[in-house]
Structure formats: structure tokens, C-alpha cells
Amino acid sequence: MGLDKPYLDIPGTTIFDTDQAAMGYHLNMFAMSLKDEENREKFKADENAYLDQWPMTEDQKQAVRDRDFNRILALGGNIYYCAKIGATDGLNYVQIVSSMTENNADDHRQMMIDGGRSPEGNRYLHEWKDGGDPTTKKESRS
Amino acid sequence: MGLDKPYLDIPGTTIFDTDQAAMGYHLNMFAMSLKDEENREKFKADENAYLDQWPMTEDQKQAVRDRDFNRILALGGNIYYCAKIGATDGLNYVQIVSSMTENNADDHRQMMIDGGRSPEGNRYLHEWKDGGDPTTKKESRS
Amino acid sequence: MAKISASVYTSHVPLIGVAVDKGLTQDDYFKPLFDGYEPGREWAAENTPDVVILVFNDHANAFGLDIVPTFALGMSETFEPADEGWGSRPVPTVMGHPALAAHIAHSVIRDDFDLTLVNNIPVDHGCTVPLSVMYDQPDEWPCKVIPLFINVVQYPIPSGKRCLELGKAIRRAVDTFDEDLNVQIWGTGGMSHQLQGQRAGLINPEWDHAFFDRMVADPEDLATMEHVEYVREGGSEGIELVMWLVARGAMSDVAGGPAPTEVHRHYHVPASNTAAGQLILEDGS
């Protein structure tokens, strides 16, 4: 049998396993490099030149340029590594996280104050109209 | 109880445990740096300047300058790390290893061809006249 | 002899650190959270240990993808706060306890745990935020800290059962350390939260409260929970709660001793994207 991945049946969720890690190796190592102030400055000064130092796929680079975190995760990114891209932009975690959802940052902050997203209807792929396809545009979900 | 160290009762032998590793941290990391050709060239060009980049004790630096491998080990060095000092000098393992014993390199090589050092009389500290003190001059042992 | 006297369980949300660092703890947003931390801080002031074994996960600050240890124990004298992308937190250097760490390493590896031993490695919010939660803003942390890194980021990650067993082995190790030391063990991370994907923002108070109850009353049973349940019910980053089991395994009741005493429990939503929880158990023996 192949790897047992019961977590694939959870909608809107990408588990960072060895397959994702293999796909996203350079993407994540690029993102992790931004923990150094010097590298953040270089990235901000010339984003394309900085990205070209890393043997990432063009899709991965474009997802970074677009700050499309759902796509970044689908292409092997891990949220802790890739949050450093948002940090470099001066964003906080609520801003980064909300960008992957149907909410803007203010709505997301308010949703959290109101108790967060309920697990009801969000546990299994079949509970989502689009089957929880992570590449579906978030607006079309609900 | 403290750490159980039954290996302290073996003569002429230093086990690289967490205590030795803590003592020898910078010494070993200096030695490991010599796995890079560029660093070997720097070390050969100016040994003292290179050593001064590492926060080692003066004793450790002097043991390196003296290529006194028994002393290097007593001060926390590990043979695999510190063999790179010998490698940088162009020595092979028999030359490095024999320097810690009563033999010169040729005699040591011949001893190995003749079957090596017997375990007889070399298993316990009490079997050695000097009690296996690692700081005893090797010439005075037998 | 050294002895583990208590265990603390707490979220380690970065924003909680920001609130302390920037003096925002009495703002409307943070006040209910920090009011709930007050009893824990009073307890901490009266029960300052010599050493905390602080169980947490790195968040891409100490380790990259080149070396991913399942369990890594911090052996060195000092651990510097990491720059995680926003600059380093203005908190004291974390001071280690190399002698106790070495003793634990020898004992636990002999006990069939395949630890990775680490030196001179930075510690991120996972380690420093719990210290701020308990000790606020001192010039120096009031105790030594042995960081214990658990991989909960890149799957495969260790099972709940394995985490509980590691805690048991750590208790056995501490019990045989010569010096008189008051040791606490802190399990950190959680509670329910999800930082990624379209499901981000998930919070599950019922599940979190049940987790508290089972953590106190029946950790062996709780330890059988599969990873997928943590993720489905508690969010993808709620998996961090598995680390609480390491601390729980170090309480004497799981080895047949008396039950621990619950000193304090606190739960608040939200801290940033997270349900923040805290639990303090004094050892029964």
C-alpha cells in the first residue's frame, strides 16, 4: 500500500507531509531564508532577482509574486515557512491567514472574536459543495 | 546518580560523551571547518589567525599547534573531527593514529601488519603501570 | 534528588508575545485573555522551579527541511530568541541546563527514545511565549530552561502514545539526577486552530474542553487519539496539542502514583487565530 493519508478527506486543509515537502523543498527554503533581515531587504529590493536564486518552478514563483497562499500551499509550501513572506510584507498572521479564506482581514478578525469558524459542516470533503478542492476560488465555496 | 561511565575503566581510551562534547565544542567545530578546502588554505596560511577565530581555550589551541592528539582528545576533541587537522597537514590515518601511541608511523604500520595491538593486558586501567592516565607521556607507559 | 513537581499546559500564540512585548495586555482585545492568566502567574511566582523542560515545536526557525528531527533536546548553555521574519522578540536569552539535559539524554536514549541532541540553536515563539505568559517581562527568566523540540510540522509526526511515553521516560530520567532540583515540565501549543487553507479560522470549544477533561482524568486514553482527529476537530495546527501529552506523561500518576491536583484552568477565544488554553497540574506524589 502507499502512504495512508486519511487527512486528505478534510476540506480546505493541506497537510504538509513528505510528498508536499519534496514538492515544496526549494519554495520553503526560499521562504525560510527570509528569517534573516539581510535577506528580507534583498527580497524587497528586487523580488524577481531574489526568487531566481532558488530552483523553484515558475508556478511556485508566480504564486509567491501573487501572494496566493492557497496556491503556495498546494505547490508544497508550508504555512510556517511561507508566513515569512507575509512577515516580510509587514503583515500579521490574521492578515496572512484571512487571505486564504472567504473573509477579508477585518471580517476574519471579527469572525474570530465571534468564536471562529465552526467545525460543523467543515469536517469532510463531501460537506463542501466543491468537494473542498483547494484550487477552487474561495469566493465560490459557500 | 550521575552519568554511568563504565568506559572510564579502559586504559588509553577517551570516550566522546556529552561531557567531552561540551568541553570540546569549539575545538571540534574548528576542526570540522577544515573539511572545506578554502578553510584548509586559510589555516595553512596563518594557523594562529585561523585558531583565534574560534573561542577555544589556550590549552586547546596549544594542543592543536603541537599536533598533540592525546592532549586534543583529553581536552574534548573527537578523533573524527580532529583527524581533519592531520588531513590538512597531508597525513594519513596511520600517521595520525600512531602519533598517539608508543610507535612511530612505520612501527605502527608494521604492528598492524603483524596483527595489531592485542587486547591482552589492555582491557582495564589496573593492567597499565600508569593506570592508563591519558596525560602520561606515551613513552613512559610500557 | 531532582523531581518533577508540576506540569503546565499552555498555548504559545505569537500574538500573545506581541501583547506582552508592546504592553497591550490590558487592551479590550487582550484583557480577558490576560485576566485568565493572572492566577497562573501568581502560582508561577510562588512555585518558581529551578528548571523547566519546555516542550514545543519549531516553526521553521531553528530547523529547515534539511534536518527534521522527531524529538530534539537542547543541550547548550544558552538559546537565543529567533528572528522569525518580524525581528527577534525583546526577551531575555533562554539559559539551558547542560548537566540535566545530558543526564536526560543518556537516560532516555538508553530507554529506547531516539533523540536528536542539539546545541546553539535559536528558540522561537513556541518556547518564549509560554515564558512570557507565566513570567511577564523580567530582565532574566527566573529559571533554567531545557527546550524539547517535537516535530508536529512535517508529517510523519510522533503519535500521542509515543509523546506520552517520552514524558514517562523523562520523569524516570529526572528522578535519577543527583542534584536537588525542582523541575517543571511544560507542554505547549494549541488549542484548536487552523492557520491555512479555506478552512482557516476553525475553532472547536467543545472539543477543546473535552481535551482538557481527558488530559486531566485519563491521559492514557487521550493518547490513543489519531492525528486525523486532531486535524479534523481541532484544526490543522491544533495538532500541536499532541505535545501536551509529553508533559502529562511526566506526572507520577501515569506510572502508578497518586493523581495530580488541578490548580488552574483557563480558556479564551480568540488569541489571533487560535483558541488559547491553559492548565496547571501539581504532581500528586
Place this chain on the structure above:
Amino acid sequence: MAKISASVYTSHVPLIGVAVDKGLTQDDYFKPLFDGYEPGREWAAENTPDVVILVFNDHANAFGLDIVPTFALGMSETFEPADEGWGSRPVPTVMGHPALAAHIAHSVIRDDFDLTLVNNIPVDHGCTVPLSVMYDQPDEWPCKVIPLFINVVQYPIPSGKRCLELGKAIRRAVDTFDEDLNVQIWGTGGMSHQLQGQRAGLINPEWDHAFFDRMVADPEDLATMEHVEYVREGGSEGIELVMWLVARGAMSDVAGGPAPTEVHRHYHVPASNTAAGQLILEDGS
């Protein structure tokens, strides 16, 4: 399905690699050693596996003192030969098998082994010399290799029993991998030798021969041997022999299957400072 068909046990002395690299294998000094390797090479040519799980220890080339894993599994596509101080060996890049490595990681971690997973890490003589012993000087190695690093350099190190159990877990993992793969597992290092101190040069043929016999006939019993006996009888670097138990644990007889068949045994003193040994066992099932 994948299957572990054989295990190979061999010394990995740097000088053996030098002899191959420099074409010295027919010199007076090396001829008796390499004559004894001939039957193993013939067997290797007729029994080339798809993948070798190669058990060895790093010698301060891949890991430093900042991160010391007990067990580390190589996950990546390629592993470059290390420069150990004398320049890199002129040997092919070692090609990994990421899919099987990932499967083993998931299975073995679920089985309570606390692996460290490593990527893009150099491999030293511990890995490349056994390949030269078996395959001489090909343009490319004839099989994929999954490096498995065991810490036998900085104490605490894993027990013989733990190494044997790891081998058993690896067999269970390989048995459940979907693809048809012929897998071998090689345990390397040893035999008796000591590279340090005034006792350097120690060789113990009686003990080495007994080690061979016990390895074949009763690995469970051999696995109870304490580290101090390896060091006292087999020399401080003879401790490497504990790694042979990982490979031995992956033979089916230790899990109740039929005994393996001994294909070849070879012993020669000296290779540099070391007693060189080789043993080949075909799995019985």
C-alpha cells in the same frame, strides 16, 4: 511488493576506498584483502538490488555538534560524496529513493522510532566505501541507495537491542511498499579497531570471529551486548559494529521466519588501523 532479499555486513575503512580510487588493490598490502572481496563482488554482480538501505555513521562530515541525531534517514534524490579533509572521493553521486524513504519514514515513525529525516546532506566514506567494496569503479552506482545514519560517535548512542528493533521495523515497512523492488540492507563499520589514544591499534580477532558467529546464529542474544564490551574488546571505534544489528534485524528469521543462508564470510587484518570483515546473508523467506 518490495522485499528485503539479503543483508551485507562490511567494514568501511577510508583506506579501502583509497585503494580502489588509486588502483592499488593488487599491491602486496591490499591483495589479500581484495582477493577476499572477490566472491562478494561476484555475488553482488549477480544479485544487484533496486535499492540498498545503507546503514552507517557519519564521521564529522554531514553533521556537526549542533545537531546530533540518533537515527537519520536520507530522503532526497541525491547525496554528494563529502570532502572529509583530503578532498572528495572520485566516485559517482549516490542516488536516493525518495518514495521508499518516505514510506519507511511514515511506517517506522508510526512504529515508535523517533527518526530524523534529512535532505541534501553529504555522505562520507561510511557510505561510499561499502559501495566501492561491492561494485568497484562504475560510472554510476548500479542501484539506488537510502542512507541511514546511526550515531555511534557522540555518546549516548543507541543500544544493540534498539538497533536490532529498528531493523525489524524497517523490514515491516519495506514489506508494505507497493512497488516491486528488490531491496538489500547493508550494515557497515568495524570490525575491531581503535583510532585514538595510547591503546590505538587494538585488534581482537577472537572477539571478531565470535561476533560473526553470533551475528549469524543468535542476533537477539548478540543484541544484549553492552557498549562497554564493544569498546573494551573491540576498540573504541569497534563500537561501529552495533550498526550491523540494524541490518541483521531486517532478516525474516528474527520475526519468526526461516534462517538466512550465509553466502560469504571474509576477515583480514589489517586495513589501515582496522580489522576488515565481510559477511553476506541471503534472506530465508
